[in-house]
Amino acid sequence: xxxxxxxxxxxxxxxxxxxxxxxxxxxxxxxxxxxxxxxxxxxxxxxxxxxxxxxxxxxxxxxxxxxxxxxxxxxxxxxxxxxxxxxxxxxxxxxxxxxxxxxxxxxxxxxxx
Amino acid sequence: xxxxxxxxxxxxxxxxxxxxxxxxxxxxxxxxxxxxxxxxxxxxxxxxxxxxxxxxxxxxxxxxxxxxxxxxxxxxxxxxxxxxxxxxxxxxxxxxxxxxxxxxxxxxx
Numbered sequence: 001x002x003x004x005x006x007x008x009x010x011x012x013x014x015x016x017x018x019x020x021x022x023x024x025x026x027x028x029x030x031x032x033x034x035x036x037x038x039x040x041x042x043x044x045x046x047x048x049x050x051x052x053x054x055x056x057x058x059x060x061x062x063x064x065x066x067x068x069x070x071x072x073x074x075x076x077x078x079x080x081x082x083x084x085x086x087x088x089x090x091x092x093x094x095x096x097x098x099x100x101x102x103x104x105x106x107x108x109x110x111x112x113x
Numbered sequence: 114x115x116x117x118x119x120x121x122x123x124x125x126x127x128x129x130x131x132x133x134x135x136x137x138x139x140x141x142x143x144x145x146x147x148x149x150x151x152x153x154x155x156x157x158x159x160x161x162x163x164x165x166x167x168x169x170x171x172x173x174x175x176x177x178x179x180x181x182x183x184x185x186x187x188x189x190x191x192x193x194x195x196x197x198x199x200x201x202x203x204x205x206x207x208x209x210x211x212x213x214x215x216x217x218x219x220x221x222x
Contacts, residue, residue, distance in 0.1 A: 003156070033210065042117070042199060043157075043212035056208060091157070100145065100164065100207060104157040 002026070004105035006092050012111045013082055021077040021108045025094030032075050033102060034067060035091040043091065049075060082112045115140050117202050119213035126190050127221050134185040134216045136174075136200030146176055146183040147201040149212075157199070160185075170194070190220045 005024045013019050025032050034046040045059045049069045060066070064082075069075040079086055089109050093102035116139040126132050138144060146163040161169045163176040163183060174185045183200060200213040 031207070035210075035212070040214070042119075042214035043201075043210075045210050045212070048208045050208070059209070093157075095207070100147070100162055100203075101159045102210070106156055 004092055004094050004103050006090075006105040006108050008108060009106065010109045010111075012113065014113050015084060016081055018078065018080045019082055019110065021079075021090050021110070023075045023077070023092030023094075023105060025073065025075070025092070026103055027073075028096065029094035029103070030072060030097045031095045031099075031102075032069060033093045033095075034075070034077050035093070036061075036088045037091060037107070038088040046077070079110075082110075084112045086110060087112045115202065115211050117200050117211050117213040119198075119200055119216050121216045122214070123217045123219065125219040125221060128192055129189050132187050132190040132194070132218065132220075134198050134200075134218065136183045136185065136213060138181050138183065138200070138202050138211075140181075140202055140204075140211075142204060145203045145205065145207070146174070147203070148172070148174055148183075148185050149199045149201055151197040151199070153196070160198070190218075192220045192222055194218060195220045 007022045032049040035043040037043050047067050051072045052069045064080045067077045089107040091107045092105045095102045118137045148160040150160040151157045172187045176183050197215050199215045202211045
């Protein structure tokens with residue numbers, strides 16, 4: 001079956017612009033995670049959804065970052081007023097309820113000029 | 114503070130040699146530990162998890178709570194093992210994960 005998909009695969013934007021990143025999880029996966037991977041760094045946890053609810057938003061790096069999930073499926077990560085330090089690969093992962101294994105998407109590479 | 118440390122950025126071994134990728138963690142509670150792998154041009158995928166006590170592709174990892182370590186081992190490395198390996202930690206609710214910075218394993222012929 002289809003895996004986790006993310007769009008766009010690449011996004012180049014100018015400093016100060018807003019961007020929206022999309023994640024389509026595997027059907028039936030109620031848990032959804034967003035991560036950020038900067039060059040040479042590990043994965044930085046951003047936010048977790050169980051269904052449409054995100055109980056802990058403390059991983060979001062600033063108030064310019066927000067995320068939502070609708071219908072227990074698609075999620076969008078929005079970055080407002082992008083800065084150069086936001087340049088990174090943004091990864092999405094999903095998993096079944098009460099399961100440990102995360103299935104990752106291919107990522108969106110964001111470049112802020 | 115919760116943290117996962119992988120001290121080696123790059124590990125090069127010859128085919129057939131033993132390999133050990135180090136992972137140390139800091140966590141206030143009972144963590145769940147995982148190893149994820151990313152082969153060239155592929156997605157990040159789960160390799161193994163400590164709770165399953167399994168061996169995948171010849172790899173094993175033992176959780177040592179006294180040393181707060183979860184090192185990944187394989188007795189005889191193969192060229193196809195060349196990849197990026199990430200150690201990860203979660204709390205019991207799996208609502209937050211901490212990843213190490215990764216170790217690139219290069220298995221030479």
